[in-house]
Amino acid sequence: MGTGLRRMKASAILVACATAILAPGRERNGATDEAGASGGSLSEAAERTAASGGAERQTRSAGSMQAPDPAAASSPRHPLDPLSAAEVTAAIAALAKAGRVDEFALYPLVTLEEPPKALVLAWTPGQTISRRAFIIAKQGRSTFEAVVDVSHGEVISWRRVDGMQPGILPSEEWTAAGRIVFASQDWQSAVRKRGIESYEHIVCVPFAAGDEAGGLDERLANVVCFDSSDTRNFWSRPIEGLIAVVDLNDHRLVRLVDTGVVPIPRGPADFTAATAGPVPEPRSGIAIEQRPGPGFRLEGQTVTWAAWQFHVRVDPRLGLVVSMVRFLDRGTARSVLYQGSMSELFVPYMDPGSGWSFRAYLDAGEDGLGKLAAPLEPGRDCPSNAVFFDAVFADDWGEPYTRERAACLFERSAGDVTWRHFEAVNQQSDVAPRTDLVLRSVSAVANYDYVFDWAFRQDGTIAVSVGATGIAQVKAVSSGTARESTAARPAYGRMVAPHTSAINHDHFFCFRLDLDVDGPQNSFRIDRLKTTRLDPGSPRQSVWTLEGHTAAREQDARLRMEMERPALWRVINPAVIGPLGYPVSYELRPGMNAVSLLAPGDPLRRRAGFTNFHLWVTPYRADERYAAGTYPFRRAHDDGLPAWTSANRGLERTDLVLWYTIGFHHVPRAEDWPVVPVMRQEFELRPFDFFERNPTAGPPR
Known part of the structure; x- marks a missing residue:
């Protein structure tokens, strides 16, 4: 396989790692690791592994x-x-x-x-x-x-x-986990009971073990295996009821958990163009072209488009990082956002069974959203007018490699309008068509793919969205359909195919937003809408009015969205007053959202304490970047935002960082199988008294 293992495409990382487990050997700078097994029976694999002495690390040249x-x-x-x-x-x-x-x-x-x-x-x-x-x-x-x-x-x-560990390394430790499992005679015996005599198409995936699995200083992983013998979609073929707990430090099997044989589902699960059959297409195709070329200018990693200027990079852990965002307002470059990025992603599954209770993933901290960036497909992931960015990362051994097409940038005109008005009196219509500049990256994290978009609009708005797609994580069950008596008890998931239950789960995406509204010395304003009762003599009984205050300290700015107590969340610059007498500001405008339904003391929720609130506001500190802490692997403590904000630091007239979490509960449906259509969530950063008037309406006349 050569160095290709270390430079695998993120979109194929699981398959590539499985191939590495099964391959006859792999090279690292000229040294070949013969510990991996290929072809033949499980016992033969064990013999070869034992004969090799379990050597898993070779001296680099x-x-x-x-x-x-x-x-x-x-x-x-x-x-x-x-x-x-x-x-x-x-x-x-x-x-x-x-x-x-x-x-x-x-x-x-x-x-x-x-x-x-x-x-x-x-x-x-x-x-x-x-x-x-x-x-x-x-x-x-x-x-x-x-x-x-x-x-x-x-x-x-x-x-x-001390006492903390990084996440599982995608090449070295994935490969080691597979070898440990294949070498176990107990595991071989367990899969034979399930009718598996050859391991050629077995794919094993290590997940962080729960805190109940052993001491938190132990580097434990729960290894789950799948049978890909008759499908590319190996996620559809779980070897249910069998979990191998492995120690990645000592390279040994700690224990094997076997709760009983459940038949592997064998229904259709592929979704490639070759297997899906004809798909209804529009009668006429849509072509996108910009004959003069893109309307933006690139100088290194700095983008200039319309009135916007910003810097972009792809970070191995955070994925897309947008920095130094400025808006050119009548010749003056005004700062809006010093830096914005994803901070952490939390996906807990809702099955407390022994093979599922540990399944709660902090994908940015444990895996790395940038390292798992999928190579974007021109004309498919991004339109034909897109420009692409490559990204350089270090592999598990510290050697650089290039992830091609890790991000793309394109102008999008989807037939929307920025504003319009038709005046019936004189039958005149004024319309401003909308064009956005979109920065996109896709992180392929195990079974899920996440589409991250930063859209810059001509009116000064930045729209940030994330779309979840990919393959639902499923559990093999004895029931063939939901009508069978055992299918509905307990209700931890829903049937998506015969003998296949997709487990209920959440997605929470925490974004770190270092806003600098006309400079870094800002304050945070909360304006609540409240019902105001009017005097008996009024023709109305009530109206709603604004009741606002400036958050003094961190615990004043730990906020949840409330439908019956709506509020505006704004970062203001009290030192810069606009022409109408208001301080300039940018509003964080939420979209759809959800709250965690896990109990407050649940160890999974404690690992992701940032989900306790939709919004946190902190004073800027360079070492506070990761919402769940720098080392979330197997941690069961309130690290990150809960720990930082316990100091209750001051927030007025200082450099502020907003931490906003988008969440949704995923109750799987039949249409989510075999591949999940994109589920998209969005929020906006939009100017609020930042400009004298609508910047797309032209100068005052």
Whole structure:
């Protein structure tokens, strides 16, 4: 397989990892790992694994540890540009040169260490900048954090992180988990009871074990396996009732949980063009073209379009990161958003059974939304007028690779209008057609695909949306249909195919929004709409009015959406007063949403404490980036936002960060099988007294 394993496409990561488990060997810089098994029976796989001595890590060649000239790894670039391949190599080489790591070290995260915000805001193009990398390294059983100056090849800081662990590494540990399982005679016996004699098409996936599985300092994973012998959609063929708990540090099977044989569903589950059959198409095709070329300008990672300017990168953990967002207002570039990105994603499943109780995923912190960015398909994921961005990441061994087409940028005109008015008196119509600039990335996280869009509109609005699609996670059941008596007890899921129950679950997406409304010194305003009773002499009994206040401290700004107590949420700049006497502001305008229905003390909910509120507001701190904490793997503590806001810090006239969570409950339906149509949620950041008037209506006349 060669180095292709380390540079696999995100959209095929599960299949690729399964192939790695089954392959006869794989190369790492010329060293071949013979521990993987291929072809034949399960017992033969075990024999080969034992004969190999379980060797799972090979010494990388000396050449891969040599840094390029540090000066070549840094050049006058934008300070928020992602790390280049040369910078990734320089960072890892600096750690090796300093004696901090050896050839067996693994690297869950290698990303840009952003310069201090004040320096970024003061930076001008062409100015020389010092470039740094932030690294999480796993050396043996220990986890370390490092900051490396890649401009000079120096290790700035190095510290061990006790009691916390990174998520499962997608290549090294996925492969190891499969080998551990295949080598177990107990597991082999269990799958034989289920009629499986050959492992050639068995796909095994490791998930973080629940906190009840053992000590939180243990690196435990629950391995779930599937049979892909007759379908590409292996998620439809779970080997139900069989969970292998493996220790990824000691490379051993801790225990095997077998709750009994449930037949593997065998109904149709493929959805490729070849198997789906004819799909109704529009009678006339729609072609999109921009003959003069795109209407935006790209300078490196900086985008200029209409009145907007912003910087974009794809972070290995966060995915799309939009920074330095400004709006050109009559010749003045006004700051709106210093930085916006996803922060964390929480997907808990609602089945308390032994094979399901642990299934609650923090996909950004445990897997990495950027690393799992799918290569976008021109003309399918993005229209034909799109421009694409590649992204450079570090693999599990710290070697750089390129994810092609990790994001796309395009102008979208869907026949919508920004505004319009028809005046019946003179029969005149005025219409402003709407064109958006859309930045898109898709993260393929196990069975689900998430479509992230940032849409910049001409009226100063930024619309952020996320769409969930992919394959529902299903459970094999004895019932063939919902009419059978056992199908409805208990109601943890719904039948989507014979002997196939899709389990109820949630999706919660937390966005980090560092708004700088005409500068960083802002306050947070809550304006509640309330019913006001009128005097008896009034022709009306009541109206609604606004009752507003400025949040003084963090606990004043932990907010939930309430239909009967609606409110406007705004970031204001009290030092900048508009021509009508109001402070300039931007409003966070929510869309559809949901609240967590898990009990407050439920360990799954405690892992994702950010779901307790729809909105949190904190003072800016550079080290507060991840809503569930830096290390959510198997954690059952109130890390991240609940811990930070317990300090109840002040919020007035300071640099503010908003943390907004979109959530929805997914009750599966028949139409969600075999592939889920996109379910989309959205919120807006929109100007509120920021401009003198509608910026798309032209200057005052």
